[in-house]
Amino acid sequence: MARMDIMQEVIELCQTLIRIPSVNPEDRKGFQSPYGEFEIAEFIFNWFSSFGLNPQLQQVEENRNNVFVLAQGRDTSKTLLLSSHMDTVDVKDMTVEPFAANITDGRIYGRGACDDKGPLSAMMIAFRDRVAQGKLPFNLAFLATCGEEYNMTGARHFVENLSIPIAGALFGEPTSFKAVVSHKGVVRLQLQSQGQSAHCSRPKTGRNAIYPMARAVTAIEEFIESMDQWPQHPQLGRETVAVTIINGGQQINVIPDRCQARVDWRILPGTNALACRDKLEKFLRSKSSEEISVELLSHYEPMRTDHNSPLVIAILDTTDRVSNIRQTSIMTGATDASAFISLGIPTPILGPGNTEHAHTKNEYIDTADLEKGLVVYNAYLDGDWGL
Ligand SMILES: [Zn+2]
Numbered sequence: 001m002a003r004m005d006i007m008q009e010v011i012e013l014c015q016t017l018i019r020i021p022s023v024n025p026e027d028r029k030g031f032q033s034p035y036g037e038f039e040i041a042e043f044i045f046n047w048f049s050s051f052g053l054n055p056q057l058q059q060v061e062e063n064r065n066n067v068f069v070l071a072q073g074r075d076t077s078k079t080l081l082l083s084s085h086m087d088t089v090d091v092k093d094m095t096v097e098p099f100a101a102n103i104t105d106g107r108i109y110g111r112g113a114c115d116d117k118g119p120l121s122a123m124m125i126a127f128r129d130r131v132a133q134g135k136l137p138f139n140l141a142f143l144a145t146c147g148e149e150y151n152m153t154g155a156r157h158f159v160e161n162l163s164i165p166i167a168g169a170l171f172g173e174p175t176s177f178k179a180v181v182s183h184k185g186v187v188r189l190q191l192q193s194q195g196q197s198a199h200c201s202r203p204k205t206g207r208n209a210i211y212p213m214a215r216a217v218t219a220i221e222e223f224i225e226s227m228d229q230w231p232q233h234p235q236l237g238r239e240t241v242a243v244t245i246i247n248g249g250q251q252i253n254v255i256p257d258r259c260q261a262r263v264d265w266r267i268l269p270g271t272n273a274l275a276c277r278d279k280l281e282k283f284l285r286s287k288s289s290e291e292i293s294v295e296l297l298s299h300y301e302p303m304r305t306d307h308n309s310p311l312v313i314a315i316l317d318t319t320d321r322v323s324n325i326r327q328t329s330i331m332t333g334a335t336d337a338s339a340f341i342s343l344g345i346p347t348p349i350l351g352p353g354n355t356e357h358a359h360t361k362n363e364y365i366d367t368a369d370l371e372k373g374l375v376v377y378n379a380y381l382d383g384d385w386g387l
Contacts, residue, residue, distance in 0.1 A: 015101035073136035084120035084172035085148030114353030119172030126377035155339035174353030178329035185302035206255035273299035314386025
């Protein structure tokens, strides 16, 4: 295909992917469009099949699949994995049509345009074309995950069921072509206070669960202020904590017997989830005699890749050559790379699009950026991959 045709192809593929809604269903059961990744996974599976590749649908949960493709190289002892995610955040409050993928002034607008359907489409084409060229030095694999935006369900499933030796993974996310080598992890906690319900005309016969929770939340604000004294990571800064959800009571004339709050804690390398849970519980105990239980809901590991690993160097050489950018960076949010930490392999993140445009009301990606994304991925795959 001529160069112009391939550039047109990446734009059209990105538009097609945006037009298949794939909002992360979070905890919904029996989700339906726009929630869920079933349809987009089918599309990607068929797309690879149509080029004679041999994709597999990997069932993660009912109606939720990853798409995985493996091409054998001369040396099969090592595999380079390229990975992007298929799900998006929700579309509530968007000011542009979320699934129209309209192009205005050289920008494709829509949910997922930059996070992550732009990088995903560029990676799909780069993978297909590199496999078609043949003479792969090592195995080359591609993984499109479900569930990245909540719990990293697809990536975790992939790592837990790994059947090939992965030597390095490159994650496609909007990084403005900087090689992201670290990001914070996340710990999600649930606080609960237990009371006793009663009729509101006789409140003293019950125990209101909301008051102790209100005191706990106020105490957490104090805890957060004390974090200004905590050690700082040279690139990632300090850990942060926020109370993000509070829920209590069922009816205006009933004393509530239960109140829950949720806490999001962004952690630095070296911190572990259970230690966070214990620390918050201990702090709350020290502030009050009331029982607030603290439960660990989920956590993602912080990601840290060696700046000097050959894979990172190969990526920096590529971005330097193609676009005069030679910069490692950090990301504030967590990604699928967290799920790969246990493998002890380099897991840099690189892609077209600006992370500041991700999850926004008018999410978009510049078509020029998207084209450059394809050029950068192609150029990297033409090299020795740095495995
Ligand atoms: Zn993303």
